[in-house]
Amino acid sequence: xxxxxxxxxxxxxxxxxxxxxxxxxxxxxxxxxxxxxxxxxxxxxxxxxxxxxxxxxxxxxxxxxxxxxxxxxxxxxxxxxxxxxxxxxxxxxxxxxxxxxxxxxxxxxxxxxx
Numbered sequence: 001x002x003x004x005x006x007x008x009x010x011x012x013x014x015x016x017x018x019x020x021x022x023x024x025x026x027x028x029x030x031x032x033x034x035x036x037x038x039x040x041x042x043x044x045x046x047x048x049x050x051x052x053x054x055x056x057x058x059x060x061x062x063x064x065x066x067x068x069x070x071x072x073x074x075x076x077x078x079x080x081x082x083x084x085x086x087x088x089x090x091x092x093x094x095x096x097x098x099x100x101x102x103x104x105x106x107x108x109x110x111x112x113x114x
Contacts, residue, residue, distance in 0.1 A: 004030040012102070013087045016095030023055070024101065 009025040061068040075081055096102060 002032055004032075012096060013090035014095050014097070015090035015093045017091075018095040022096065022098060022101070 005027065007025065007027040009023065012022045012024065014020045014022065058068075062072045063069065072080055
């Protein structure tokens with residue numbers, strides 16, 4: 001059997017007058033054979049906490065001296081500058097929350113974000 005994994009992740013700034021970022025992720029895993037829902041739930045609930053912990057740990061590294069902080073400050077490719085522009089654009093709209101996420105139209109917009 002062949003394992004097939006498809007994952008999508010988006011980071012959404014809260015916007016409005018709120019601080020913070022919402023992470024939305026979706027993963028589709030095809031193991032090649034049907035599995036009971038209880039096995040899928042058990043697997044997801046076992047894996048997700050570790051993934052979130054690793055994400056939080058990694059995000060904390062940019063605030064400490066070291067290579068990750070240096071990459072952030074250097075911003076050689078302008079990625080972090082673009083993220084600041086995304087935050088500025090988000091500040092002009094109403095704040096979102098996990099209970100009030102935007103629809104798919106958030107992806108249907110002209111570039112650049114201004």
